[in-house]
Amino acid sequence: MASLDRPQPVNLPVDWTPGSWRGRPAVQQPTYPDAEALAGVQRELAALPPLVTSWEILSLKRHLADAQEGRRFLLQGGDCAESFVDCTSDVISNRLKVLLQMSLVLVHGLRLPVVRVGRFAGQYAKPRSADTETRGEHTLPSYRGDIINAPEFSLEARVPDPRRMIKAHARSAMTMNFVRSLIDGGFADLHHPEYWDLGWVTHSPLADEYHRMVAGIGDAVRFMETLSGSEVHNLNRVDFYTSHEALLLPYEEAQTRQVPRQWGWFNLSTHYPWIGMRTAALDGAHLEYFRGIRNPIAVKIGPSAAPDQVLRLIEALNPDDEPGRLTLIHRMGATQIAAKLSPLLDAVRREGRRVLWVCDPMHGNTENSSNGYKTRRFGNIRSEVEQSFDLHAAAGTRLGGVHLELTGEDVTECTGGARDLTDLDLERAYRSTVDPRLNYEQALETAMLIVRKQAQ
Numbered sequence: 001m002a003s004l005d006r007p008q009p010v011n012l013p014v015d016w017t018p019g020s021w022r023g024r025p026a027v028q029q030p031t032y033p034d035a036e037a038l039a040g041v042q043r044e045l046a047a048l049p050p051l052v053t054s055w056e057i058l059s060l061k062r063h064l065a066d067a068q069e070g071r072r073f074l075l076q077g078g079d080c081a082e083s084f085v086d087c088t089s090d091v092i093s094n095r096l097k098v099l100l101q102m103s104l105v106l107v108h109g110l111r112l113p114v115v116r117v118g119r120f121a122g123q124y125a126k127p128r129s130a131d132t133e134t135r136g137e138h139t140l141p142s143y144r145g146d147i148i149n150a151p152e153f154s155l156e157a158r159v160p161d162p163r164r165m166i167k168a169h170a171r172s173a174m175t176m177n178f179v180r181s182l183i184d185g186g187f188a189d190l191h192h193p194e195y196w197d198l199g200w201v202t203h204s205p206l207a208d209e210y211h212r213m214v215a216g217i218g219d220a221v222r223f224m225e226t227l228s229g230s231e232v233h234n235l236n237r238v239d240f241y242t243s244h245e246a247l248l249l250p251y252e253e254a255q256t257r258q259v260p261r262q263w264g265w266f267n268l269s270t271h272y273p274w275i276g277m278r279t280a281a282l283d284g285a286h287l288e289y290f291r292g293i294r295n296p297i298a299v300k301i302g303p304s305a306a307p308d309q310v311l312r313l314i315e316a317l318n319p320d321d322e323p324g325r326l327t328l329i330h331r332m333g334a335t336q337i338a339a340k341l342s343p344l345l346d347a348v349r350r351e352g353r354r355v356l357w358v359c360d361p362m363h364g365n366t367e368n369s370s371n372g373y374k375t376r377r378f379g380n381i382r383s384e385v386e387q388s389f390d391l392h393a394a395a396g397t398r399l400g401g402v403h404l405e406l407t408g409e410d411v412t413e414c415t416g417g418a419r420d421l422t423d424l425d426l427e428r429a430y431r432s433t434v435d436p437r438l439n440y441e442q443a444l445e446t447a448m449l450i451v452r453k454q455a456q
């Protein structure tokens with residue numbers, strides 16, 4: 001069995017290079033008009049310093065291995081897609097505040113360390129249901145995320161521009177730099193949870209519950225410090241990792257490096273890349289790319305996945321059953337999960353394969369509101385999380401984390417929740433250009449419901 005301390009994997013990936021994905025069908029890729037410009041951008045990216053290090057990547061892998069064994073819980077969250085204009089101090093710090101508050105609720109309620117992973121610092125590429133978009137008499141390439149083109153409906157905006165990769169890389173670096181500086185500077189210090197309050201939140205019933213919990217933790221910390229006569233250590237910083245859908249393969253390829261004194265290849269643009277549901281074909285380019293990198297990786301699994309397909313996917317991506325290597329993120333939808341998830345859990349358990357199971361209760365529950373917004377009902381999100389815990393318990397497997405779309409901005413994009421937002425409320429503050437996100441209260445409520453569910 002593979003061990004994390006082993007200097008070599010049991011099997012090095014055979015016939016793999018960072019570019020071997022080019023021999024497989026690559027779906028959801030833009031068509032760049034100028035191949036030479038694309039190659040130039042790839043060379044430029046490959047020469048820039050990496051955004052993360054192999055040490056961080058391997059330490060996350062160990063944390064995820066713990067989560068597989070029930071010793072940690074994964075909280076992964078952020079925007080559906082980052083946008084260049086939202087690379088601002090407020091948007092980044094507000095999102096971090098929500099994630100820190102949620103993780104405190106989870107640590108306190110689950111009595112487990114939480115692995116914190118942002119969907120940020122690189123979440124710029126989006127899979128789309130159609131390659132083109134037609135409005136009236138005009139048909140243009142679809143918007144595929146800011147790393148590829150721009151959302152405005154004009155030919156100039158929509159033609160894929162490889163230079164955008166350089167901009168996305170720079171913004172990812174800025175985002176990561178700011179998050180790291182905040183955390184290293186004391187922003188995540190448990191002695192100062194007031195740093196995480198969002199300026200715009202007033203009179204929130206959930207925030208009151210949260211603040212009561214925080215006051216209780218503060219008392220406990222002060223008690224411990226009085227007893228020991230010194231500060232309780234390790235409360236002033238937390239680990240934060242980054243993740244994104246590694247969709248745009250020329251970008252990911254250019255960030256794939258070998259590292260001194262390590263075997264194999266790492267994607268150094270993020271700690272924890274994932275494969276989206278639409279690009280998870282067994283013979284596809286994305287699987288080929290992912291099989292060769294040493295990062296911990298995740299794959300989204302939807303309702304059409306068959307048990308045999310999931311087992312083959314595990315074999316392709318983690319043939320040595322390395323702990324922490326592979327996460328399966330199920331996103332079935334509240335109405336389908338009961339029928340679709342259990343056969344997958346049974347098959348993986350029966351074969352004794354080692355994966356981290358994570359629930360994404362967002363992407364199977366997207367619908368159109370009566371007034372034409374792409375939305376999600378909080379009741380469905382809650383139901384999918386709750387059913388996930390029950391189905392894992394029944395199958396003898398373990399739900400090790402959640403994957404959420406959320407923001408620290410004052411938005412109304414999902415309906416329901418503590419304030420019972422209606423379709424009409426969506427008109428007030430709908431800002432997403434892609435999928436609807438949980439707002440602060442809905443995100444905090446999700447953390448609280450996980451704790452309540454686990455306590456049952």
Ligand code: PEP
Binds near residue numbers: 245275277278
């Ligand atoms: C996403 O995470 O934004 C996404 C597109 O998810 P999925 O691949 O599960 O549809």
Ligand code: MN
Binds near residue numbers: 081363405434435
């Ligand atoms: Mn999404």
